[in-house]
Amino acid sequence: MASSACTKPIFPSSFTLSSSSSSESKSKLSHVSFINTIPIYRKLSHASSSKRSLAVNSVLKTVDPTATSVGSSKSEDVGFLGEKPTILVSEKLGEAGLKVLRSVGHVECAYELSQEELCTKISCCDALIVRSGTKVTREVFEAGKGRLKVVGRAGVGIDNVDLQAATEFGCLVVNAPTANTIAAAEHGIALLAAMARNIAQADASTKAGKWQRSKYVGVSMVGKTLAVMGFGKVGSEVARRAKGLGMHVIAHDPYAPADRARAIGVELVSFDQAIATADFISLHMPLTATTNKIFNDDTFAKVKKGVRIVNVARGGVIDEDALVRALDNGIVAQAALDVFTEEPPSKDSKLVQHENVTVTPHLGASTKEAQEGVAIEIAEAVLGALKGELSATAVNAPMVAPEVLSELAPYVVLAEKLGRLAVQLVSGGSGIKSVKVVYRSARGPDDLDTRLLRAMVTKGIIEPISNTIVNLVNADFIAKQKGLRISEERVVVDSSPEQPVDSIQVQISSVDSKFASAISEGGHISIDGKVKFGDPHLTCVGSFDVDVSLQGNLILCRQVDQPGMIGRVGNILGEQNVNVSFMSVGRTSRRKKAIMAIGVDEEPNKQALDNIGAVPAIEEFVFLKL
Numbered sequence: 001m002a003s004s005a006c007t008k009p010i011f012p013s014s015f016t017l018s019s020s021s022s023s024e025s026k027s028k029l030s031h032v033s034f035i036n037t038i039p040i041y042r043k044l045s046h047a048s049s050s051k052r053s054l055a056v057n058s059v060l061k062t063v064d065p066t067a068t069s070v071g072s073s074k075s076e077d078v079g080f081l082g083e084k085p086t087i088l089v090s091e092k093l094g095e096a097g098l099k100v101l102r103s104v105g106h107v108e109c110a111y112e113l114s115q116e117e118l119c120t121k122i123s124c125c126d127a128l129i130v131r132s133g134t135k136v137t138r139e140v141f142e143a144g145k146g147r148l149k150v151v152g153r154a155g156v157g158i159d160n161v162d163l164q165a166a167t168e169f170g171c172l173v174v175n176a177p178t179a180n181t182i183a184a185a186e187h188g189i190a191l192l193a194a195m196a197r198n199i200a201q202a203d204a205s206t207k208a209g210k211w212q213r214s215k216y217v218g219v220s221m222v223g224k225t226l227a228v229m230g231f232g233k234v235g236s237e238v239a240r241r242a243k244g245l246g247m248h249v250i251a252h253d254p255y256a257p258a259d260r261a262r263a264i265g266v267e268l269v270s271f272d273q274a275i276a277t278a279d280f281i282s283l284h285m286p287l288t289a290t291t292n293k294i295f296n297d298d299t300f301a302k303v304k305k306g307v308r309i310v311n312v313a314r315g316g317v318i319d320e321d322a323l324v325r326a327l328d329n330g331i332v333a334q335a336a337l338d339v340f341t342e343e344p345p346s347k348d349s350k351l352v353q354h355e356n357v358t359v360t361p362h363l364g365a366s367t368k369e370a371q372e373g374v375a376i377e378i379a380e381a382v383l384g385a386l387k388g389e390l391s392a393t394a395v396n397a398p399m400v401a402p403e404v405l406s407e408l409a410p411y412v413v414l415a416e417k418l419g420r421l422a423v424q425l426v427s428g429g430s431g432i433k434s435v436k437v438v439y440r441s442a443r444g445p446d447d448l449d450t451r452l453l454r455a456m457v458t459k460g461i462i463e464p465i466s467n468t469i470v471n472l473v474n475a476d477f478i479a480k481q482k483g484l485r486i487s488e489e490r491v492v493v494d495s496s497p498e499q500p501v502d503s504i505q506v507q508i509s510s511v512d513s514k515f516a517s518a519i520s521e522g523g524h525i526s527i528d529g530k531v532k533f534g535d536p537h538l539t540c541v542g543s544f545d546v547d548v549s550l551q552g553n554l555i556l557c558r559q560v561d562q563p564g565m566i567g568r569v570g571n572i573l574g575e576q577n578v579n580v581s582f583m584s585v586g587r588t589s590r591r592k593k594a595i596m597a598i599g600v601d602e603e604p605n606k607q608a609l610d611n612i613g614a615v616p617a618i619e620e621f622v623f624l625k626l
């Protein structure tokens, strides 16, 4: 029975960021964490830690300066401070990958767990690594809630992972998409040849003492037409090899570029054309709602009689009962199957037992080389994700190139702070329905990836008003779930294209504000910010220009513009021992309305706020936490 005893989660639940800079102001920046990890970064000496990730990390990592390493779990010099992450490996993984994982975390290998055992164990784990045999269901994500940060699929197909649930729970899913391509393609070709020459059947018969030479006369492959269904990584490698065997290869893939097919000498054709003309069909598409049982009675009615089918993709793309019928009536002459709807298939499966069917137990990726490769690929992806890096193989989050991440890092902080500020300006009873983010930039639309920024504005808006943790994985989902429509607008401005963004504006429409001056002429709450010298600044509130560094907390006051106001408010705060870090006054015109933005290190007490409110020239004010 699985143990339910947990060690402490590796990451604390609240934190502040300190950067490598010694400046006091920088150490007060709030965190940037894309997946609910709060990565505690010290120094990377792990073999997989490239200079590139170091650079990205040093900009994006969150460090809790108060965090201390605990006992024997201390994991130093590998990118983590504090406790080591706990990583559950639920299926056999190559030793090289395990070694990478063990150098950083506690690794528990526990195979053939029941769903109940998996759910029990997962509540104590930061990461889970699976192959195709583990069903990572909604229950698993529910059980891992609050701790499970990443699920690594040591292979390609992620149909055994409930991606919707993963996204809802803000859990990143990564896979290892490249290391087993050749193994799967070779297995496809092996099955093709074995099927054409009755290798498995003849082997069994010969071992049973028979000598059935005429029974096992095969068919030749040369000159025959092979239809590759799904012209992705595996499909194109199969095509290449089949051409080497002298086959005429056609392919069907609605999303594959024709020039890639042409480069290999393969013609892309429609689904119906492919199945109607092929002597052999080899399946290489993922199992999705569209491809589920795409080979069924209707499809078999359209194939060339006597076709031979290879499936190393997923059992679910074939209606297995329909295939048995097609085999029985000779429409399909033979099938060679590595994958099944249910794995392992039942012992009395008619399909498995069919004399014209050759089977293997999901061995496509099972070569020594592929298993070592996927193990390393997934170990690195999972550790990267635990450190807060965005993975290049993320399945349920946008993939953002490290250089883009690094460039956008200060804007990401700005975006979250603007969201956080804007929502605090909304008055109590107003439900937020519509948010618009306006990016002013000199760059063209293709040069600016705003997904990160949008996610961080969403995080800034939602987190202060709910107990939901929002990250890059679940931002859009949570916004939708809360009925929040986040739209974006790009405005091209004449500024330096060196800078990805000139300014970001967050607008919240159809709400009342507790600080009326934050309502712009357009009738919505509107605040603007810029990055200045690497730090986020608030540059506009409603129609008032200000310039205040977004650190610590903020008091916004609207007053009649007159001398002595700064001193007056400064004195009130000083009397209550509240340190003022910045002050900026923006006004419409001399001696008329002005907005004073005051950055404070500490949260003022009620007395201080009451005293500010009592200053006659102050017409309204609001205290905002950043």
Ligand SMILES: NC(=O)C1=CN([C@@H]2O[C@H](COP(=O)(O)OP(=O)(O)OC[C@H]3O[C@@H](n4cnc5c(N)ncnc54)[C@H](O)[C@@H]3O)[C@@H](O)[C@H]2O)C=CC1
Pocket (backbone or CB within 6 Å): 155, 156, 157, 158, 177, 180, 181, 184, 229, 230, 231, 232, 233, 234, 235, 252, 253, 254, 255, 256, 284, 285, 286, 287, 290, 291, 312, 313, 314, 338, 339, 362, 363, 364, 365, 366
């Ligand atoms: N038997 C085994 O051990 C292994 C099985 N696989 C499976 O092989 C399949 C392909 O893997 P990769 O080539 O690495 O993936 P891939 O993503 O590179 O290629 C899949 C291709 O299928 C295409 N596709 C999607 N929907 C389609 C449709 N309705 N009709 C035709 N094509 C469609 C996509 O456009 C893509 O080009 C996956 O299902 C994967 O899980 C992969 C490795 C090992």
Ligand SMILES: O=C(O)C(=O)COP(=O)(O)O
Pocket (backbone or CB within 6 Å): 131, 132, 133, 154, 155, 156, 157, 158, 180, 362, 363, 364, 365, 366
């Ligand atoms: O990578 C894939 O999609 C596979 O099907 C390989 O599965 P496995 O990791 O061998 O269980």
